[in-house]
Amino acid sequence: MSATLAVARRRQVNVWSVVARTFLYSFLVCLGVVVIYPLIWMALSGFKDNAQIFGDPFAPPLHWSWNNYVQAWNQGVRGYVTVSVLVTVASAVCTVLISAWTAFGLTRTRMPGKSLVVAVVLGGLMLSPTVAIIPLVKMLQALGLYNTYWALIILYTAFRVPFTTFLIRAYMLDLPSDLDEAATMDGASEGQIFWRITLPLCRPIIISCVILHVLFAWNEYLFAMVFTSGSDVQTLPVGLTSIMATHGTNYAVVFAAMTISALPIVVVFFAAQRYFIRGLSEGIGK
């Protein structure tokens, strides 16, 4: 009697767990659709013409023509992409080199006032761009850097060095120091140790830092908007809003331009997911 009861009860539990699982799975799927569908809609709308865009938004495009994409590319997007690539690459290289060198100094050398430097660099993590924006405008105007991409390269570097140094420093602290001791005995200078030994050993975290930086610089909006006004020095995020302003009525071209600017970063993310996740978990975990 009690045995059958137990069996019945277990079966009931099983039924409930199946119901719960089905519910959870469908929840995950629905949420996935909510997340992905708008992006697909954006890419598809880039293939439509305006009449279709004002028609049923759920309908697929009637004919697959790349016209809007080509038009978006030729009417500005190409220039914005060039500036974005330039600013992103230049600031990524500067940020990572400066951060790695600072982290090296902080972990590998006997430098006076180290803890003060650590405090200053890490304190920079808390300061936000919004608060600094007005003085920065005045400063960059005085320096003659206003409306050049140097402004963006310098600012992206300055505001990202604290975070990047923080990540690389944490990684260097865990590296064994036997190798540089051996190199010092062989008469290597600090510079040689940095380039030949420490930097190669830090490759994984360097890659993570580059990816995090690329994600930031490619998408940054506030600085890019405030510090550039000519269309020849504008990055993609700002360029998009000006395309929106000039092609305001030709929605299809705007959709195409949006898709073009989102695609590279999504590809980078999927290609480098592993490094990206490491960067995040190092950054938050310490």
Place this chain on the structure above:
Amino acid sequence: MALILIGWFVYYPIVDNFVVSTTDQDIYTGEVTNVGLANYDRLLHDPIVLVALWNNCLYAVISVIFQVFGAFLLAAIIEDLRNERWRRLWRAVYFVPSAISITVTGLLFYFIYQPQIGLLDAALSRLGLGQFVLPWLGDEHTAIYAIIAMSQWQGFGYSTLLFAIAIQKIPRDLYDAATIDGAGPLRRLWSITFPLTREMTGLMIIVTITGAFQVFNEVMVMTAGGPNNSSQVLGTWLYQKAFIEDNFGYGAAIAAVIFVLTMLTGAAQLWYTKRRRVQL
């Protein structure tokens, strides 16, 4: 080198901001006059500052609900799946919007919320919810909520990923032991996962609140603070005053408010991590 760079472009401007905030510059002559605390006095009597502050708080509260607690639950559900491939897929799928620039997602949702061409109103009328069809961004009562909703859409995958990383660090044996002792999934969630990721939860709450007081991009792209200033946040009001109306002094005063608010949350973060260190 790094010190000079950070000192010059990160620290100095923040100090200078306070100096600017006590001045008033004549836009025609460029003459700068010292006005003391007049800008702050004006700030206290500016009704839009209250609206902006309220909207920032709304942002903070809603983001904590979805991007901290919602993301925690979602991460727990994903990490409970048995197949590693599925886990990786969901984490990546939900993350995609966070990789895309806020300008793109902001513009995208600007279109989605549009009554004529947008997905949202079309979906609502298909589902027979025609009475809820609205010009979401054009209505004073819904604009800020529409913006916050898009921000949740974009941001929850990021925090879900972080929580997933934290959950992966919990030793599996704990779950096995609990299962043998007859603990159901909810019990395991409440008694193992939640307490063991509490550090991450605390940190995420602080980070999310800090972010909520610096919001700028999405509001700028979607409504620029309108209609009728109903969706202004401190960041966009600063922009409006300093760069549209050329009132640097008043803009700097608003910046100072943002600075104080983020310093408070920053101090909370320091205190929290210190306390954690001591416990360990």
